[in-house]
Amino acid sequence: MNIQDLIRQNIKALKPYSSARDEFQGVTDDMVFLDANENPFQNGVNRYPDPQQHNVKLLLSKIKNVATQNILLGNGSDEVLDLLFRAFCEPHQDNIITLPPTYGMYEVLANINAVDSIKVNLSERFEPKVDEILSVANKNSKLLFLCSPNNPSGNSFKTSDIETLLNRFKGLVIIDEAYIDFSDEASWLEKLPLYPNLVITQTLSKAYGMAGIRLGICYASADIISVLNRIKAPYNVNELTQLRAIERLEKEEEVAKEIEAIKAQRNLLITELKSIDFISKIYPTDANFVMVKVDDANKRYTQLIEKGIVIRNRTTQPGCENALRLTVGTLEENTKLIKTLVALQAV
Missing domain, CATH: 3.40.640.10 (Type I PLP-dependent aspartate aminotransferase-like (Major domain))
Structure with missing residues (x-):
């Protein structure tokens, strides 16, 4: 060429x-x-x-x-x-x-x-x-x-x-x-x-x-x-x-440690997401985010916004019907997300 x-x-x-x-x-x-x-x-x-x-x-x-x-x-x-x-x-x-x-x-x-x-x-x-x-x-x-x-x-x-x-x-x-x-x-x-x-x-x-x-x-x-x-x-x-x-x-060593921490949190987040009953699928990921399929993406997105948690609603994208994209945060942020999702199971 x-x-x-x-x-x-x-x-x-x-x-x-x-x-x-x-x-x-x-x-x-x-x-x-x-x-x-x-x-x-x-x-x-x-x-x-x-x-x-x-x-x-x-x-x-x-x-x-x-x-x-x-x-x-x-x-x-x-x-x-x-x-x-x-x-x-x-x-x-x-x-x-x-x-x-x-x-x-x-x-x-x-x-x-x-x-x-x-x-x-x-x-x-x-x-x-x-x-x-x-x-x-x-x-x-x-x-x-x-x-x-x-x-x-x-x-x-x-x-x-x-x-x-x-x-x-x-x-x-x-x-x-x-x-x-x-x-x-x-x-x-x-x-x-x-x-x-x-x-x-x-x-x-x-x-x-x-x-x-x-x-x-x-x-x-x-x-x-x-x-x-x-x-x-x-x-x-x-x-x-x-x-x-x-x-x-x-600061290569510091960056490397942060990457490993994010990957560890990603694995923990995926484990916790498996227990949420309105999440029907967790997509494999090599990134610092996890895409999940839920029962109603618009509803769950709005509920999380009302609880002060901002995620990304991808339901309008091809092949992503009722899909939400969740960025991997800190331990505290991920814990808040999971606790909120658990509470929303009753809503």
């Missing part, structure tokens, strides 16, 4: 904006900055941030064993996904393929970018229908989105299915690994060099507990990253986000 054949023509011809801080490398403490029309009085954020986030990428490179040239950072994963649309999808011409039930922003971004969205619903077990996906794909199908572990069902897709799609789909295959840290399955990062059309997105919002700083991560070939760098905003990741990301990434 030649990635150049997938890029929009106007993006190929684009002369990217060069910010003041893009024009040199190797910042030292004694340098005098008179290039970017900044306020010279130091307050910690009076200077523009590193446009390429080198220090964050160096840490991620060490942790994930991926070269920095294969990493792009964004203002949340949503910016990363939007960049993929803008680089590879021609408005009013190209299309993407999504597999509902899945993360809703894929379709929203398609609508924003005037790109058609072809939907191939997951099977009853929430697995990709590989043959159907390949049969509906055409020469204008540029992006295929696989959310694994999947949101909202929580399951990871079979390796063999993803490999088939990577080998046979003619566009980019984006694997959204927002929840991979909670799974016992290996990340697809280790197979990145094998597939030129593979794009992996991750985030600091979930396992790293940094939802408030909005930092999304894209891993792909150097060719794809180069294209995305050409069209991203010059200073898309602010200084405070970069500093907090570095601080958190340097």
Whole structure:
């Protein structure tokens, strides 16, 4: 596959904006900055941030064993996904393929970018229908989105299915690994060099507990990253986000302990949910949430809201009739949830 054949023509011809801080490398403490029309009085954020986030990428490179040239950072994963649309999808011409039930922003971004969205619903077990996906794909199908572990069902897709799609789909295959840290399955990062059309997105919002700083991560070939760098905003990741990301990434042991605690709470929560009589099914999960099937999702959702517990009602999504998605909280939060559910059995 030649990635150049997938890029929009106007993006190929684009002369990217060069910010003041893009024009040199190797910042030292004694340098005098008179290039970017900044306020010279130091307050910690009076200077523009590193446009390429080198220090964050160096840490991620060490942790994930991926070269920095294969990493792009964004203002949340949503910016990363939007960049993929803008680089590879021609408005009013190209299309993407999504597999509902899945993360809703894929379709929203398609609508924003005037790109058609072809939907191939997951099977009853929430697995990709590989043959159907390949049969509906055409020469204008540029992006295929696989959310694994999947949101909202929580399951990871079979390796063999993803490999088939990577080998046979003619566009980019984006694997959204927002929840991979909670799974016992290996990340697809280790197979990145094998597939030129593979794009992996991750985030600091979930396992790293940094939802408030909005930092999304894209891993792909150097060719794809180069294209995305050409069209991203010059200073898309602010200084405070970069500093907090570095601080958190340097605490690998602490993050690992939190992940194990969440997984332990997930197992305890699943055990307790089995005793609730209006829950008829608990779906397997590799994420930090559990999807359950109840007698009446709208009723139970409203009841929990009235008790001060906010969950997610997924009953309108394909294959998710009367399904609720429960995020794994702290021991105290999970205990309150279970006690409330037990009490609602009599209602």
